[in-house]
Amino acid sequence: MKKRLYLELENCIGCRSCLAACTQCGGHEERNRNYVYDVNPLVNRQTMPLMCLHCENPACARSCPAQAIQIHETGAVLSALVEKCIGCQNCTIACPYGIPKFDQEQNIMYKCDLCIDRTKDGIPPMCASVCPSNTLQWLTDEEIENKKKQFNLDNGKWVTSMPYLEGETNVKVNLPGILQGITKLF
């Protein structure tokens, strides 16, 4: 059963375990490929992860003159092939979310590959495995559909990636605000 990375930004506690875990995925050379932002650090403790959304029509790959960024059959947008990447950094500019990182020393880009050596066999990515708050989850489409129903807001607005983000993505995002639609038990 195909599973996807699903983000529930309301839950993030800023522990940055996802960053630590990303360094631990085999083949990541102990460098993390994800980000966590303090939304308003002088005011409160709100944080949120910024992850590659694995776009269905990814700007990074489209912008790459060397076709170094391949799309895996699972939909994962892979890190640049070392032998093809020419270090032009087009991808880092093209990505609307600023995901690809650049290694100045080796003159190549690197980015989230959705932990492809795990996810190709249905094993959750490292970040989604460890995330203590369930901000990052690894779910089936059916489970994501249930989330959508569960967090359906009264005003008829399902807060999702669709209206806000650029194009269709393999990763599904749920912006803060989900609890507004919950009916309290008492």
Next chain:
Amino acid sequence: MQRDKFFKEIDNINHPNEKLIKTHCSYCGMQCGINLRVNTQTNKIIGVEPRYDWPVTVGKMCPKGVTAYQQTNHKDRLLKPLIRDDASLKGTAEGFREASWEEAYDLIAKKFKELQTEYGKDSLSVFSGVSMTNEKCYLTGKFARVALGTRYIDYNGRFCMSSAAGGFLRSFGVDRGSTLPWTDIHDTDCLFIAGSNTAECHPTSMFRIWNVQERGGYIIVVDPRETPIARRADLHLDLQPGTDLALANGIVHQLIEMGYIDEEFINKHTNGFEETKELVKEFTPEYTSMLTGVAPEKIIRAAEIYGKAPNAVVMFARGVEQQHKGVDNVSAYTNMALVTGNIGRPKAGVATFTGQGNGQGGREHGQKSDLLPGYRKITNPKHVEEVCSVWGITPEEMPKPGVSAYEMIELMEQKTIRGLYLLCSNPAVSAPNQNYVRKAFKALDFMVCSDFYLSESAEFADVILPAVTWSEDEGTVTNIEGRIIKINKAQEPVGESKPDWQIQVELAERLGRGKYFTHLKTAKDVADEFRLATKGGYADYYGATWDKIDKQDGVFWPCKDEEDEGTPHMFLDKKFYHPDGKAKICALPYRPPAEEPCEKYPLRLTTGRVVYHYLSGNQTRRIPFLHDMCPEPFVEIHPETAATYNMEHEERVRLFTRRGEAVYKVKITEAIRKDTVFVPYHFGHEESINLLTIAALDPISRMPEFKACAAQLEKVELKKVQ
């Protein structure tokens, strides 16, 4: 067992030339399940892999857990015993030379004997910790009493869990940190969480906690800071540090006033209600608000939510416990559960967030100055007899009760205690009033420290013994829930390091007490003797064999025999552990913090943790990722307060109290009370906030008041000009 909706069958990834060793994180009381990745050619630990099969944490880890494996083969590991001949260098990391175990043991035995001959048995002391297995904790207690024959043994739980222990003993007659398994928590309807920065200190509880809100339940958080959990709570009671007792009394009063009490439960199963009702009458919302700084409406609303909830859990942590009335705070919050009958059934109860990995088990088996294995009392002749029969000594040989951790340090300063064997703890960072503590350690005639890194405390030692990390030995620990779990060995000890139980056996032999220890050849031997020593005590581990732990995903104590599956839920029969079977609702008069703000020291200083570091930071400050995320301490200040001092974000300022001072970087945030400043405590030397904290001890738990004292801020440049 206890597999819930969060549990998923997931295979682990198999890397070539690797095996996975199932174990648990080395750090906090959550004891998250982890797999250590071991290279099968080098037999070294090389990484971590989630343990999806662990029912409590289902693969989740905080950043400390993810990087915990990096401790074992770290470049800072102590590989050989170290001896320092020049005592004038005490308090620095200088002057140590490598030595053989033979030489180190000879020196220790000689010095210990000399001191005891000249100044008596009690001139030696043992200061230990609970970030180690039950087996080690047990043997440390036996080592102090049988090998050294001293009354002076105590442990770092006095700076951690002892108030929770004291409060539970008084309220329930038994001290099991959680009355229910963690797999119940997401299913309750109201979580009332006081003094716990859960998202940073017990992060892997958070997916369960958030789920309460997803189900339509409520989270109420009591904290002077708007921590990540307080930010999303339904209600945040932003009290002044050190005023919990008033708040708890105020809420209990409201519960009674608003008719949310369970009279049948109170009559049948508790004592003390009428007296408490009388006492809390005074704590009207207005009066409580005046004492705590929490708005009256919030107090009423908290009582309403908690009172209405079909099932509610009261939880708390160091915020309420590290006060000079910590025990009263614990009993006062526990009163909420007792007057509403929210106890003795699934999804309802009381829990403390255990700090150290084995904070629960380590306090039960005889490292505490007045306790013996199985939570027996050293002042109870029957208990002493039971333990003596296992140890093979006579009751006359059993030393008398000693004193608490901080009081031992006082006796060092007064030269009553002349020698110290320190293990598994770093009191030169974690004890309050550091200027005094460091002076006391310097005053020692002889000090031995066992650790796997050269800690700030080891800098005061004459001999340092290289211990192993948790991954180079095996044994059990008891997690936050009271579940006994198994730590497994993943690689051989690096260098010449040894497990502390082995060090104690070998030292006992040197001290001529071998006949009580020599039979303990493996960790399993210690485990078997340990289980026997707990048999019949109320923290009975006898039935918790390693096999059963493995089969059942852990065993909740008490577990009396082979058939007994253990006790996930406490008090299901509504029988409490006091002689009459009833719980005690406690009438507790309010006391303010020991040191209140004044003109000279107008701010309230409170201390705590960040997610990246564990305890004194001796381990986590050495891990690159964790160090990068939080390389130094800071002082959190509300922008309005900072403005009155004309201080800016990231500016370095001097923070001082009657006891000491330190310079910190300012962190401006609206997520703290205006009258309060906060500094994390994981840092040593001149960065240690415990240079400033107060050693006002709780009368019962002897817990220092880390959470509240009076302080003042000053601009650093200004001082230079003066």
